Amino acid sequence: MQRYNATWAYQQAYNADYATAHANGSRLMANANVKKLLADLKEQQQADLFLTSEDILREYAKQAFSSLGDIIKYNVQKEIATDPETGTVLDTSDNPVKFHVTDIYLKPSDDIDWSVVKSIHKGRDGLVVELYDKQKAMRELIDRLPAAKVTDSDEDSLLQAIITRAKQSNLLKGDDD
Incomplete structure (x- = not known):
């Protein structure tokens, strides 16, 4: 076997x-x-x-709705640009030039659902985190789950909500009809 x-x-x-x-x-x-x-x-x-087919669907659902935010955290800091010869770099208004530095870290290992991570490695430019293909997982779920039932009233309520919001934003001019 x-x-x-x-x-x-x-x-x-x-x-x-x-x-x-x-x-x-x-x-x-x-x-x-x-x-x-x-x-x-x-x-x-x-x-x-x-193992059942439901277990497999559950794994696809985790892949479909996973996010890099589940795996990494980042910190953005402003720093002042400096030149080794002249010191602080100034703009045309004599203000210090600032730039953003982003540090990316993995969350603690115990906080990561590793079943959604395809690979992690150090690349040329830093940390590379690859998750499983969300679109493929969504296609598998769509193919295997029953289709959502949409009634006329569901469509009307969505359409009415869009029209109401558009009128509130003055995007649509005219009657309430």
Whole structure:
């Protein structure tokens, strides 16, 4: 039950060459007793995993709604530009030139859900954190979850909220109709 390949399994069990294993592996798979044993083993393996399709969907949901903010924290500081020869760099109004420095840190390891992190490494320009593909996870969820039911009243209430907000912002001029 390692590779789900009859030829490979036959080679491992009988120490046979590829040609012999290829011929006899398929014959062995036709045996009803072997089929039943394999089905029982698969069932036992599934029970041992304690894994359901809901568990997989839950992992996709975590990936779909994860954010770099769950993994990193950052600190932005203003610093004054300096020149080694002239000291503080001044602008045309003789004010010190300021720039922003951003430091990026990983959150404490215990606070990170590592199941949403694809990789972390130090790149040429600093820390590189890569999460699993959110769009792919969302597509998988959309394909497997039931479609949302939208009623006419739901559409009307959304449309009415948009119209009301637009009128409040003077984006729409006219009657209440």
